[in-house]
Amino acid sequence: MGLEIMDEIKQNYVANLVASGKREDGRGFREFREISVERGVAERAEGSARVKIGDSDVLVGVKLDVGAPFPDTPNKGVIITNAELVPLASPEFESGPPREDSVQLARVVDRGIRGSEAIDLERLCIEEGEKVWIVFIDIHILDNGGNLVDAAALGAISALLNARIPFEKWGLPAPAGEGEEEEGRESSRLPIRETPVAVTTAKIEGKILVDPNVNEENAATTKLTVISNADGSLSGMQKSGSGGLKEDEVLEMVELGIEKAGEIRENFL
Amino acid sequence: MNEEREKEEEAVEKRELIKDGKRLDGRGFEELRPIKIEVGVLKRADGSCYFELGENKVIAAVYGPKEMHPRHAQDAKMAVVKFRYNMAPFSVDDRKRPGPDRRSVEVSKVSREAFEPVIMREFYPKAAIEVYVEILQSDAGTRTAGINAASVALADAGIPMKDLVSSVAVGKIDGQVVLDLNGTEDNHGEADMPIAMVARTNTITLLQMDGHLTAEEFGRGLKLAMGACRQIYELQRAALIERFSSSSNSGSKSEKRGE
Numbered sequence: 001m002g003l004e005i006m007d008e009i010k011q012n013y014v015a016n017l018v019a020s021g022k023r024e025d026g027r028g029f030r031e032f033r034e035i036s037v038e039r040g041v042a043e044r045a046e047g048s049a050r051v052k053i054g055d056s057d058v059l060v061g062v063k064l065d066v067g068a069p070f071p072d073t074p075n076k077g078v079i080i081t082n083a084e085l086v087p088l089a090s091p092e093f094e095s096g097p098p099r100e101d102s103v104q105l106a107r108v109v110d111r112g113i114r115g116s117e118a119i120d121l122e123r124l125c126i127e128e129g130e131k132v133w134i135v136f137i138d139i140h141i142l143d144n145g146g147n148l149v150d151a152a153a154l155g156a157i158s159a160l161l162n163a164r165i166p167f168e169k170w171g172l173p174a175p176a177g178e179g180e181e182e183e184g185r186e187s188s189r190l191p192i193r194e195t196p197v198a199v200t201t202a203k204i205e206g207k208i209l210v211d212p213n214v215n216e217e218n219a220a221t222t223k224l225t226v227i228s229n230a231d232g233s234l235s236g237m238q239k240s241g242s243g244g245l246k247e248d249e250v251l252e253m254v255e256l257g258i259e260k261a262g263e264i265r266e267n268f269l
Numbered sequence: 270m271n272e273e274r275e276k277e278e279e280a281v282e283k284r285e286l287i288k289d290g291k292r293l294d295g296r297g298f299e300e301l302r303p304i305k306i307e308v309g310v311l312k313r314a315d316g317s318c319y320f321e322l323g324e325n326k327v328i329a330a331v332y333g334p335k336e337m338h339p340r341h342a343q344d345a346k347m348a349v350v351k352f353r354y355n356m357a358p359f360s361v362d363d364r365k366r367p368g369p370d371r372r373s374v375e376v377s378k379v380s381r382e383a384f385e386p387v388i389m390r391e392f393y394p395k396a397a398i399e400v401y402v403e404i405l406q407s408d409a410g411t412r413t414a415g416i417n418a419a420s421v422a423l424a425d426a427g428i429p430m431k432d433l434v435s436s437v438a439v440g441k442i443d444g445q446v447v448l449d450l451n452g453t454e455d456n457h458g459e460a461d462m463p464i465a466m467v468a469r470t471n472t473i474t475l476l477q478m479d480g481h482l483t484a485e486e487f488g489r490g491l492k493l494a495m496g497a498c499r500q501i502y503e504l505q506r507a508a509l510i511e512r513f514s515s516s517s518n519s520g521s522k523s524e525k526r527g528e
Contacts, residue, residue, distance in 0.1 A: 100378040103371045115460075115480050221386075224476065234487055237462070237478030240378075242385030244472035247495065251488060258484060 007218060014219040019205040024216065025054075029209040030256060037154060037268045039162040047163020047190065051155040054213055055145025057089075060155030061138045062163040062190075066170055069125070069132040077124025077132045081110035083139035083152060090144035106139060108238045109153045112196040112227035113137070115235030118157065120191035123175055124165075133165060133175075135190070146214035149225050149238075153198035157269065163190040195269045196235050197261035200225045201253040203243060208252055210260055224250065226257030230265060234258075281457055286442040292454065294323075298447045301437070301497055302410075304504055306417075308425050308512035316426025318508075320418035323451055324408035329418035331426040334396035347390035349397050352381035354415055356404040376412045383416055383436070383465040383475035389429040398428060409455035410438050416465050416475065421505050425512070433505050434474060435498040436465035439490040441482060446490045448497050462487075464494045468502035471495065 033054030042048035047062035083106035168186035202212035202220035221243025227236035302323030311317035314330035402415035416436035460480030
C-alpha cells in the first residue's frame, strides 16, 4: 500500500537484477545470508536466543509460568506465541495493537512448533486438569532486514532448546521422566524432541530465491514459508503476498526449503 | 443425531476415523462434502453469495468499488481489497467471543491475498473493494467455504476478475491423505492444508499447512486439492450462469453433491 517513490525504484531495480539472474547482495538464488545464533542472551528469561540473518535481528525470550491447562487437553502444557514488530525495527512498523503481519509471524512460528510436536507437552503436566507449565514464546524484532519469519522461527527453537523449567522457584518437584541426574539442581531442561526450521522462498520475476532481504521482499509478489523437521517431513506452511504459484513452483520451493532447513539445523541447532 | 454423535465419539475413542475404506460420514478419501451455492441472497450488498459445505454455512457480501477510507490508506495505482472473515459467536460449540481474534486476522489476510492476483485492481485506483465473510455455522473448512462464497459474491457484484478462485482443504487422518476434513476429522486429524486456486490457470493463491506431512504426502495432497478446486469451480460457474440466465431477479440456487 502507498509505496514511496524510492521504494518503487528499488523494487524495479531488484526485479530487473533477478530477471538477469543476479541478486542485490551478490548471493546465489539458493544461498542464505550469513546466520548467527547466540543463546542465553536474556538472563531474566528461562530461555532466550538472538538470531541474525543478514541485517535482520531478532530476539526471542521464553518464559515459563504455572497455570491451568485447556479443558480439552487436561494433561498437556500450553504454548503461547507472541510477536511484536516494535517501531524501533523499521520505519514501516508502528506502535499499537498487533497488526496482521505480526499476528501472522507469531502464528506461523507457533504452527511450526506445534505441528512438529517439538515440545513434549505431556511432560509439562504438573497436576492433570489443574496445573501445567505454560510456555510463553515472545518474539521481539529489533531490526527488519527481511525474512523475519525464518529468523523468528530459528530464534524460537533455539530459545526453547536453551530454556529450563524453574521448578524449584515454584516449589515444585522436578518434572517426571528427566534424563538429567544432577543432585540439588533447581531447574531442568524443557523436553524438546524435534527441531522445526522455517525456510522462506520468494518468487520474483518468475524466479525462486531463498531468504529474501527487505528490498527483495518488497519486490516479491509471493513468498512461501516451509517449516520442516529433522527427517525431512513438513510441519507447517504459509503462502503470503498478493501473487500466485504454479504447482511446480510450490514443489521447487518445498524441496529448497527442506534442503536449506537441513543445513541450518546442522550448523545452528 | 444424538445416536450418530455417540457412534462418532466411540469411533474417535478407538482412533478409527476410517473404517472399511470409508470415513465416519461415509465419504471416500477423495470425496467432497455436499455443496450448495446461492447467488445474490442479500439486497443491500453489491454482490452476495450463500455457500454450504457439509455443515458449514457461510455468507459473503461485496461492496464497491467505492472510495477508500481512510484516505491515507488509498493506493494511487490500484484498488485496495479489504477482506474480513468473521465467525458468529454461535457458529461453534463453545461460544466464540465476538470480534476479531488472532486467528481471524490471519485468515482474513491470507484470504485477501488469495484474491489479489485475480481482481483487476488497476481499474480502480484509490478505491476500496470490500469483501465480508460471515461464518454462520462451522464444521472445519470455514476459510475455504468463505473464499468460495467470496469468489461468487465478487462475480455477482460485477467486479472485474481474471477468473474465479476456488478453495478446498486436504488433510491427513489415520495416516491417510484425504480431501475436505469435517470437524471431527479435523479435531483428531494429523494435518490440515487449505489451498485456493485459480482453476483456469492452475495458479495457487492460498497455501497453508498445519500438522505433520511427509514431502510425498504433501505433493499428493496438493494434487488432490487442485483437482477438487476444479470441481468446485464448475459448481461456482454453474451457480453464476443460472443466476444471470434466469429471468427472475430473486437469486438463484444451485445444489449438487460433490464427488
